[in-house]
Amino acid sequence: MYVAVKGGERAIDNAHAWLAEERRGDRSVAELSVDQIREQMTLAVNRVMAEGSLYDPDLAALAIKQARGDLIEAVFLIRAYRTTLPRFGYSDPLDTGDMACERRISATFKDLPGGQVLGPTFDYTHRLLDFKLAADGEVPDAPERTAPPEQVPHVTEFLNREGLIEDAPADDATPPDLTREPLELPADRALRLQALARADEGFTLGLAYSTQRGYARNHAFVGELRIGAVAVEMEVPELGFAIEIGEVTLTECETVNQFKGSKTEPPQFTRGYGLVFGQSERKAISMALVDRALRWEELGEDNVGAPAQDTEFVLYHGDNIQATGFLEHIKLPHYVDFQSELELVRKLRREAAE
Template sequence: MAYVAVKGGERAIDAAHAWLAEARRGDPAVDEIGVDQIASQLGRAVDRVMAEGSVYDRDLAALAIKQAQGDLIEAAFLLRAYRATLPRFAATLPLDTGRMRPLRRISAVFKDLPGGQMLGPTTDYTHRLLDFALAEGGTPPPAPLATPDAADIPRVHDILGHEGLIEPDPVAGGEPADLTRQPLAFPAARDARLQALARGDEGFLLSLGYATQRGYGHTHPFVGEIRMGEVAVEIEPPELGFAIEIGDLVVTECQMVNQFAGSKTTPAQFTRGYGLAFGQGERRAMAMALVDRSLRAGELGEDATGPAQDVEFVLSHCDNIEATGFVEHLKLPHYVDFQSELEVLRRIRGEATP
């Protein structure tokens, strides 16, 4: 494929960008939106941009959303581009989600589980009716408070794990694959798959997860547990020689429990899919867990019949920044390519006509 530098568009481009800036600002009679307002009041958009941009920084994601006029894929693209300008200091110790300070924790498989079920600030059970009072604005009444239970909140799969009814966590390996350093290679191991899914397009993951439920690679999923809350981030700087906490981040974790697998050597047990998302990303975490599980078809000896079980298909297409780059590049001048196609077509037709 050849591209030809085309000159002469500079003035038009400058004018287009000036208009874009004006359009972004919108009606000057309306207050300009602040990045702090986006960060604090459009939190779910911020979460999504951080996940797909693959950088946890609420203020940067909010700025990207403002700059992109609310186009979340464009915002994720801006964030991903910014990250390329920064050096990487370290990798963190793996987040210990078992020590999460949960704001929400539910299970669809056990009603009464140790630690209980806490709904958190959920949109579940709302009636999805437009709330016209919000258009007026105002301060909501304070949320009720209660005395927290001091007891630990064990993971649901640890409860089943004691009886050997559920597969254990995969054994820790060496240094995990890093798609920001090495390009994706197939067959991709689970560490590379989880990284790709964690930053994959939410809509794409959601549709694939939905497809598995509808029969394109059915895995009989149950939500073992969803928990959302704050987790400490720890690094171990070499100059210190011990681990330090550098802050917290909010993540949502989904443990999907799926139908059994067993073999001659292993008795039948539930299998699992795993989802982990930045912020309050419950739909993303659930979809990721469904797709993580369906991508294990080969390992678990299942027939791979659906797209969601095809590792190469899923991983090659789940990144919306790569996808938008390749789709949108079709807008760029292809004058020479097209000219050559046109000539071929004329020749074919010329030869066909007597």
């Protein structure tokens, strides 16, 4: 990863002071608080937590404020801070079947045990500017909410009863931790999913869209999209059992994809999977589509040369912090390199003239 090199110390100090002044903006306008960002810009906070690999709404809101709203810079700040934190242990695998769903929809089955819950969504808004917000108008209170069911089965379980969809993988091996170990290829599905979970949302969205347009033959149905809180538990050796240490809000997406079968497997549906911190529907769906595209080899499908099927291309270019570092380093001084290129071009022009 490339980071900025130091130039003139006085110039850098002045640039930092100017940056702080620009961040504050017009001092006649009330300063934006971290609490306001956390409570009113929740989708931006959720994206920073997801791509920063750290679930902490307060820190994500602080990073957004410090970065002047640049979410990639905020992700960089969060990742840098996370490296300073001690690691006390690992939690048990989360059980999303016990999720307290605030939103749960399916594009494959209308009537579901537990029901479909629209929840807070832009899906049915008219995409018209609401000028009441500019006038600081009062927001009407939402209707009283009913308590979500304590346990809601996954939609894919209904298909699984008839053997119409592949079984979920039962791999008990501990996957590598991408936040502590560098990415290496070949990467199994667990490692690919980790990389996709913290990949840039725009990059993942673009890849997912490409699969829908034919670059991977990946037309999927959203079997289920659910958002809600899940308890986090951790084994305590001194107690001999697991205790709940908190909860996190997650977005989970399971897609249902066609599969023609093989000599050993009957025709059935296959799965794509996405799981992201916070309410991040676009990212979770994109992740599930790209996950399914990357599974072409294990399912015995043809590689049509689509970008979303290329594991190396996807995993090595999806990390926005690595991409930003490599891209932005070219604006730093390259005087010596350019002078050598300049002399080479002049020499070639002289030789051509002669």
